[in-house]
Amino acid sequence: MARPKPATFEKTKIVAENRKARFEYAIESVFEAGIALTGTEVKSLRFGQGSIAESYAEVRGEQVWLVNANVPEFSHGNRFNHEPKRPRKLLLHEREINKLHGAVARDGMTLVPLSVYFNSRGRAKVELALAKGRKAHDKREHIKEREWKRDAARIMRDRG
Numbered sequence: 001m002a003r004p005k006p007a008t009f010e011k012t013k014i015v016a017e018n019r020k021a022r023f024e025y026a027i028e029s030v031f032e033a034g035i036a037l038t039g040t041e042v043k044s045l046r047f048g049q050g051s052i053a054e055s056y057a058e059v060r061g062e063q064v065w066l067v068n069a070n071v072p073e074f075s076h077g078n079r080f081n082h083e084p085k086r087p088r089k090l091l092l093h094e095r096e097i098n099k100l101h102g103a104v105a106r107d108g109m110t111l112v113p114l115s116v117y118f119n120s121r122g123r124a125k126v127e128l129a130l131a132k133g134r135k136a137h138d139k140r141e142h143i144k145e146r147e148w149k150r151d152a153a154r155i156m157r158d159r160g
Contacts, residue, residue: 009127011117016050016069021112023139025131028109031100033126034091035066035116038082040074045124047074050116057090057111057128059101064090066113066126090126103130 009032021027037045044050055069066088073081092100103109114127134142 009117009125010120011115011127012120013118014115015045015048015118015124016052016116018052018055018112018114020053021114021129021131023142024134025110025112025129026134026138027112027114027129027131028103029130030114031092031096031128031130033064033128035124035126036089036091037071037124040077040080040082041071041088042124043077044071044074044082045116046118052113052116052126055113057113057126059097059104059111062094062097064092064097064100064111064128066090069113069116090128100130108132 049072051070052066055066057064057066059065068085069088070084071082072084100111104111109130109132112129112131114129116124116126119125
Protein backbone atom coordinates (compact mmCIF):
# COMPACT_ATOMS: atom_id res chain seq x y z
CA MET A 1 0.00 0.00 0.00
CA ALA A 2 1.33 3.44 -0.90
CA ARG A 3 2.34 5.76 1.85
CA PRO A 4 0.19 8.93 2.04
CA LYS A 5 1.93 12.14 1.05
CA PRO A 6 2.49 14.71 3.81
CA ALA A 7 0.03 17.58 3.84
CA THR A 8 1.24 20.65 1.99
CA PHE A 9 -0.36 24.03 2.23
CA GLU A 10 -1.70 26.02 -0.72
CA LYS A 11 0.61 29.01 -0.93
CA THR A 12 -0.42 31.38 -3.68
CA LYS A 13 1.60 34.42 -2.56
CA ILE A 14 4.46 34.13 -0.06
CA VAL A 15 4.93 37.43 1.76
CA ALA A 16 7.72 36.66 4.24
CA GLU A 17 9.94 33.66 4.74
CA ASN A 18 12.26 32.68 7.59
CA ARG A 19 15.01 30.99 5.59
CA LYS A 20 17.41 30.56 8.51
CA ALA A 21 14.85 28.61 10.55
CA ARG A 22 15.39 25.32 8.69
CA PHE A 23 19.13 25.59 9.40
CA GLU A 24 18.94 26.82 13.00
CA TYR A 25 16.25 24.33 14.09
CA ALA A 26 15.46 20.66 13.59
CA ILE A 27 11.80 20.78 12.54
CA GLU A 28 9.51 18.11 14.02
CA SER A 29 6.08 19.07 12.66
CA VAL A 30 4.47 21.93 10.74
CA PHE A 31 1.09 23.61 11.35
CA GLU A 32 -0.92 26.12 9.36
CA ALA A 33 -2.37 28.94 11.46
CA GLY A 34 -4.49 31.94 10.61
CA ILE A 35 -3.51 35.40 11.90
CA ALA A 36 -5.80 37.98 13.47
CA LEU A 37 -4.87 41.17 11.59
CA THR A 38 -6.25 44.68 11.27
CA GLY A 39 -7.10 46.22 7.89
CA THR A 40 -3.89 48.20 7.42
CA GLU A 41 -1.81 45.13 8.32
CA VAL A 42 -3.50 43.10 5.59
CA LYS A 43 -2.93 45.88 3.04
CA SER A 44 0.73 46.14 4.03
CA LEU A 45 1.18 42.36 3.69
CA ARG A 46 -0.54 42.36 0.27
CA PHE A 47 2.11 44.84 -0.92
CA GLY A 48 4.74 42.24 0.07
CA GLN A 49 6.03 44.04 3.12
CA GLY A 50 6.71 42.17 6.33
CA SER A 51 9.44 40.22 8.06
CA ILE A 52 9.47 37.22 10.39
CA ALA A 53 13.27 36.78 10.54
CA GLU A 54 13.55 37.28 14.31
CA SER A 55 10.06 36.26 15.36
CA TYR A 56 8.75 33.35 17.37
CA ALA A 57 5.44 32.12 18.72
CA GLU A 58 4.46 31.45 22.32
CA VAL A 59 1.51 29.85 24.08
CA ARG A 60 -0.12 32.13 26.67
CA GLY A 61 -2.99 30.47 28.47
CA GLU A 62 -5.35 29.09 25.83
CA GLN A 63 -3.97 31.18 22.93
CA VAL A 64 -0.92 31.26 20.68
CA TRP A 65 0.73 34.61 19.87
CA LEU A 66 3.19 35.58 17.14
CA VAL A 67 5.79 37.81 18.79
CA ASN A 68 8.28 40.21 17.19
CA ALA A 69 6.97 39.87 13.63
CA ASN A 70 7.42 43.13 11.75
CA VAL A 71 4.58 44.35 9.53
CA PRO A 72 5.47 47.95 8.60
CA GLU A 73 2.83 50.66 8.70
CA PHE A 74 0.72 51.01 5.57
CA SER A 75 1.89 54.00 3.52
CA HIS A 76 -1.63 55.31 2.88
CA GLY A 77 -2.90 54.52 6.37
CA ASN A 78 -4.30 57.31 8.47
CA ARG A 79 -4.22 57.88 12.24
CA PHE A 80 -5.69 54.39 12.76
CA ASN A 81 -2.58 52.74 11.36
CA HIS A 82 -1.27 49.71 13.26
CA GLU A 83 1.78 49.26 15.48
CA PRO A 84 4.49 47.44 13.43
CA LYS A 85 5.79 44.94 16.03
CA ARG A 86 2.70 44.23 18.09
CA PRO A 87 1.98 40.62 19.15
CA ARG A 88 -0.54 39.00 16.82
CA LYS A 89 -2.94 36.24 17.77
CA LEU A 90 -2.64 32.99 15.82
CA LEU A 91 -5.81 31.08 15.08
CA LEU A 92 -5.51 27.34 15.75
CA HIS A 93 -7.83 24.57 16.89
CA GLU A 94 -7.90 23.88 20.63
CA ARG A 95 -6.48 20.38 20.06
CA GLU A 96 -3.49 21.86 18.18
CA ILE A 97 -2.91 24.48 20.87
CA ASN A 98 -2.87 21.77 23.55
CA LYS A 99 -0.39 19.73 21.52
CA LEU A 100 1.89 22.74 21.04
CA HIS A 101 1.64 23.73 24.70
CA GLY A 102 2.57 20.21 25.85
CA ALA A 103 5.55 19.99 23.48
CA VAL A 104 6.91 23.40 24.47
CA ALA A 105 6.46 22.78 28.21
CA ARG A 106 7.64 19.15 28.37
CA ASP A 107 10.17 18.69 25.60
CA GLY A 108 11.74 22.16 25.53
CA MET A 109 10.75 22.76 21.92
CA THR A 110 10.25 26.10 20.20
CA LEU A 111 7.50 27.48 17.96
CA VAL A 112 9.10 29.05 14.91
CA PRO A 113 7.23 30.72 12.02
CA LEU A 114 8.57 29.49 8.67
CA SER A 115 6.55 31.70 6.32
CA VAL A 116 3.66 34.13 6.04
CA TYR A 117 1.53 33.74 2.92
CA PHE A 118 -1.90 34.18 1.40
CA ASN A 119 -3.78 30.98 0.55
CA SER A 120 -6.03 30.40 -2.45
CA ARG A 121 -9.00 31.99 -0.64
CA GLY A 122 -7.01 35.17 0.04
CA ARG A 123 -6.56 34.56 3.78
CA ALA A 124 -3.28 35.43 5.50
CA LYS A 125 -1.71 32.33 7.03
CA VAL A 126 1.43 31.45 8.98
CA GLU A 127 3.33 28.20 8.52
CA LEU A 128 4.31 27.42 12.12
CA ALA A 129 6.91 24.76 13.00
CA LEU A 130 7.39 22.87 16.21
CA ALA A 131 11.18 22.67 16.33
CA LYS A 132 14.18 21.90 18.51
CA GLY A 133 17.26 24.13 18.42
CA ARG A 134 20.40 22.73 16.82
CA LYS A 135 23.80 22.89 18.50
CA ALA A 136 26.89 23.97 16.53
CA HIS A 137 28.02 20.38 15.85
CA ASP A 138 24.51 19.49 14.64
CA LYS A 139 24.66 22.39 12.19
CA ARG A 140 28.01 21.16 10.85
CA GLU A 141 26.54 17.66 10.43
CA HIS A 142 23.55 19.17 8.58
CA ILE A 143 25.89 21.06 6.21
CA LYS A 144 27.91 17.90 5.49
CA GLU A 145 24.77 15.89 4.79
CA ARG A 146 23.35 18.58 2.50
CA GLU A 147 26.61 18.86 0.54
CA TRP A 148 26.86 15.08 0.20
CA LYS A 149 23.32 14.87 -1.19
CA ARG A 150 24.14 17.63 -3.66
CA ASP A 151 27.34 15.86 -4.79
CA ALA A 152 25.55 12.51 -5.07
CA ALA A 153 22.83 14.07 -7.23
CA ARG A 154 25.48 15.68 -9.44
CA ILE A 155 27.34 12.35 -9.86
CA MET A 156 24.11 10.50 -10.69
CA ARG A 157 23.13 13.17 -13.22
CA ASP A 158 26.55 13.08 -14.93
CA ARG A 159 26.70 9.28 -15.18
CA GLY A 160 23.25 9.05 -16.64
